[in-house]
Structures are given as C-alpha cells and as structure tokens.
Amino acid sequence: MALLVMKFGGSSVADAEAMRRVAQRVVSAHRAGDRVAVVVSAMGDTTDDLLDLAGQIASGTPPEREMDMLLSAGERISMALLAMAIEQLGVPARSYTGAQAGMRTDTAHGRARLLDVQPDRVRRTLEDGAVAIVAGFQGISTDDDITTLGRGGSDTTAVALAAALGADVCEIYTDVDGLYTADPRIVPSARRVTRITIEETLEMAAHGAKILHLRAVEYARRFQVPLHVRSSFSDQEGTWILVGRPLTEDTMEEPIISGIAHDKSLGKVTAVGVPDRPGAAAAVIGAVSEAGVSIDMIVQNVSTSNAETSDISFTLPETDGQTAVAAVRALQEQMGFSDVLYTSHVGKLSLVGAGMRSNPSVASRLFSALADAGVNIEMISTSEIRISVICDQTDLEAGVRAVHTAFDLDAEVEAVVYGGTGR
Ligand code: ASP
Ligand code: MG
Numbered sequence: 001m002a003l004l005v006m007k008f009g010g011s012s013v014a015d016a017e018a019m020r021r022v023a024q025r026v027v028s029a030h031r032a033g034d035r036v037a038v039v040v041s042a043m044g045d046t047t048d049d050l051l052d053l054a055g056q057i058a059s060g061t062p063p064e065r066e067m068d069m070l071l072s073a074g075e076r077i078s079m080a081l082l083a084m085a086i087e088q089l090g091v092p093a094r095s096y097t098g099a100q101a102g103m104r105t106d107t108a109h110g111r112a113r114l115l116d117v118q119p120d121r122v123r124r125t126l127e128d129g130a131v132a133i134v135a136g137f138q139g140i141s142t143d144d145d146i147t148t149l150g151r152g153g154s155d156t157t158a159v160a161l162a163a164a165l166g167a168d169v170c171e172i173y174t175d176v177d178g179l180y181t182a183d184p185r186i187v188p189s190a191r192r193v194t195r196i197t198i199e200e201t202l203e204m205a206a207h208g209a210k211i212l213h214l215r216a217v218e219y220a221r222r223f224q225v226p227l228h229v230r231s232s233f234s235d236q237e238g239t240w241i242l243v244g245r246p247l248t249e250d251t252m253e254e255p256i257i258s259g260i261a262h263d264k265s266l267g268k269v270t271a272v273g274v275p276d277r278p279g280a281a282a283a284v285i286g287a288v289s290e291a292g293v294s295i296d297m298i299v300q301n302v303s304t305s306n307a308e309t310s311d312i313s314f315t316l317p318e319t320d321g322q323t324a325v326a327a328v329r330a331l332q333e334q335m336g337f338s339d340v341l342y343t344s345h346v347g348k349l350s351l352v353g354a355g356m357r358s359n360p361s362v363a364s365r366l367f368s369a370l371a372d373a374g375v376n377i378e379m380i381s382t383s384e385i386r387i388s389v390i391c392d393q394t395d396l397e398a399g400v401r402a403v404h405t406a407f408d409l410d411a412e413v414e415a416v417v418y419g420g421t422g423r
Contacts, residue, residue, distance in 0.1 A: 007158030042074025064109035103139030155216035178238030208263030273338035347396030369406035
C-alpha cells in the first residue's frame with residue numbers, strides 16, 4: 001500500500017467532464033489500495049478571470065489581503081466539486097482549504113512562503129479510508145490571514161504535502177506527457193524523458209522549461225520527494241524525477257544530455273566603461289538587487305579600448321528591464337562609467353545533463369551546432385550540469401532545433417501535444 005499525493009493542474013479540472021475524469025483516476029488508485037491525498041488548482045482560467053474581475057472593481061492596486069482571499073476561492077471551487085465527483089463514484093472524500101490542511105505561511109500576500117506544514121486533518125482523513133482533497137496555492141499566515149503562494153503555486157502545495165505526509169511519490173498531473181528533451185511546440189521530434197534527476201530538473205525549470213514551478217522543484221530537492229510528472233489525459237507513464245539517478249541497465253543507455261531549456265523573455269543591461277577597481281561589480285549588482293530585480297547571468301570583461309575600465313553585462317527578466325536600468329543609471333555619475341545600454345528580446349538556450357563536466361566535447365559540440373545554424377553567441381555561463389548561451393531572441397528556436405539534432409535527441413515519432421499549456 002502506497003501513499004500518493006496526486007496534483008491536478010487547472011487544465012485537468014477545467015470543466016465537469018474533466019473533473020469526472022480526474023475523480024475516476026483518483027478512485028482507481030484508491031480502489032487499488034493506495035491512500036490518496038489530492039491537491040487541486042483552480043479550474044481552467046479561473047485565477048486569471050478573478051484577477052480581471054478585481055481589476056474592474058478596484059482601480060490601482062487592490063488590497064493584497066483581499067486579493068488573496070479572492071484568488072484562494074478558485075481552488076476551493078475545484079476541491080469541493082472534486083470531492084462531490086469522487087463521492088458520486090462511491091468513495092468517501094473530504095476537501096480542505098490550505099489553512100485546514102495546516103499550510104502555515106509568512107505574511108507576504110501574493111507570494112507567501114511556507115513556514116510549517118502540519119496536515120493532521122489530512123492524515124486522519126486518510127486513516128479513515130477516505131480521500132483527502134487539498135486546495136493548492138494557498139495557506140494561512142502567522143497573522144491568521146489567508147495567503148497565496150504566487151502563480152503556479154499549487155505544485156508547491158503538492159510537494160509540501162507529500163513531504164509532510166512522507167508520501168511515496170508526488171504525482172503531478174498536467175496536460176503534457178511529462179518532461180521533454182525540448183519544448184515539443186518548437187521541436188516536434190522532442191522525446192519524453194523517462195527519468196531525470198531533481199538537480200537537472202531544477203536547472204531546466206530555472207532556465208525556462210515551463211513544466212514545473214521552480215519553487216516546487218526546490219522544495220522536492222530539499223525534502224527528497226520523488227516526483228512523477230504525467231498527463232491526466234492518458235494512462236502513459238510520464239517523467240520520473242528522482243533524488244539521485246540509479247544506474248540501472250536502461251538508464252546507462254540514456255544520453256548524458258537530459259534536455260534543452262529555453263527562455264525567450266530576457267533583457268540585457270550593460271554598464272559600459274566601469275572603472276576597473278575592487279567594489280565596482282558589487283556596487284552595480286548590489287544596486288540592481290536592492291531594486292528587487294533578480295539577475296540571471298553576469299559577465300564582466302576587461303574592455304580592450306581602455307584597459308582601465310571594464311563592461312559589466314547581466315541578463316534579467318524582460319519585465320524588470322526598466323527598473324534595473326534606472327538602478328544602474330543612478331550610479332553612473334558617481335562611479336564615472338560612460339553609458340548604460342539595454343537590449344530587450346534576448347534569448348537563452350540551456351543544455352542540461354548530468355555528467356557534462358567530465359565531458360569537454362559537450363561544449364564544443366554545442367557551440368559548433370549553434371555556429372552551423374548561424375546563431376551568434378553573446379554570453380556563456382556554465383554549471384556542473386548545464387551550459388547556457390545568450391543569443392538574439394529571433395535565433396532562439398532555430399538554435400534549439402539545431403542543438404537538439406546535434407546531440408542526437410531527435411525521436412522518430414512526433415511528440416503528442418494536447419494543445420495545453422503544461423499546467
Ligand atoms: N491557480 C493558481 C494559478 O493559476 C495556482 C496554480 O494553478 O498552481 O496560478
Ligand atoms: Mg493555474
């Protein structure tokens with residue numbers, strides 16, 4: 001008998017029919033003898049619709065506390081309807097809000113972080129032989145106010161619940177069959193990854209792969225929760241995300257490259273002619289981080305025209321471009337650098353795979369593939385299990401396809417895309 005946490009994204013519970021399909025799946029697992037706790041997202045576009053409504057009522061920024069109260073309602077609708085659908089099939093089910101499920105958070109409305117998870121009621125429900133359903137994406141703050149965890153936060157709820165219950169696996173049901181070697185909408189010959197380590201998944205998620213909420217993957221790594229990402233529209237096995245990859249016979253055959261992530265929504269800021277002295281980078285990057293912008297890649301090069309200065313470039317989410325430029329400009333006069341440049345429409349391609357370090361040919365193969373595809377590389381950064389390059393956004397898709405082929409990742413058959421969003 002296993003203890004499962006099954007998480008269903010918005011597209012998996014979009015309407016009554018989808019809800020019944022999910023209920024069937026939950027009931028099958030329950031009848032097979034497993035104890036099942038379910039985490040649900042809001043139905044379809046409910047969260048966006050609620051955001052729109054709030055925008056129509058409140059001009060400017062609506063009060064954060066009320067926003068969270070409003071948005072948390074989306075998941076409550078799903079959980080109650082799913083409980084009813086499961087009861088219809090003859091299995092007892094009880095739904096719980098995040099607060100009832102013991103999801104204690106800090107007080108940061110709209111982006112609350114979990115502080116403590118005590119799912120006693122969920123545990124008791126499972127012991128009673130019933131299915132427990134928990135509203136994703138929400139909790140209750142240390143001030144006893146309802147909070148939400150940020151967009152896509154239901155994945156985090158599911159992983160946190162799985163960790164607290166000591167579940168055998170956290171199954172993430174979505175509208176794609178799992179993790180692919182590249183986005184199948186760009187690379188039709190992308191392959192489903194059968195097994196991947198949590199570290200590789202973290203790199204994929206952090207560098208643009210949209211399948212899992214980054215925080216959920218971080219949480220899963222910290223608490224060693226095995227994940228199984230799969231489609232709620234088919235019975236096929238999806239992708240197993242494991243804590244450490246056992247070298248069995250079939251995994252030994254797998255390529256050391258797990259996949260290619262890409263991110264189209266970056267911008268690049270360059271401080272030009274920064275005096276080359278200790279503290280320069282600290283000042284520039286410090287100012288940006290103080291403005292609340294998270295920086296992605298940083299490159300500093302000694303400029304050739306004047307060896308006394310260097311250029312500092314960094315990439316960041318495109319939406320934070322203007323904030324970062326303003327923060328750097330504010331330093332310009334005092335530090336005496338010559339200019340601040342901003343480029344939008346910057347793309348990033350990341351090749352991820354365990355064992356990359358020990359294989360220097362990987363980098364040269366990557367760069368040759370990009371060169372053959374006519375993609376100019378603007379910046380490069382590496383980690384133990386990833387190589388990322390920055391290029392023009394318009395070159396990105398061609399680059400991803402070229403690299404996918406160069407690393408023999410192409411499958412014979414086209415990937416199945418259900419037309420969803422991967423949520
Ligand atoms: N309903 C929330 C959202 O759309 C949370 C989630 O789906 O994970 O962001
Ligand atoms: Mg959603």
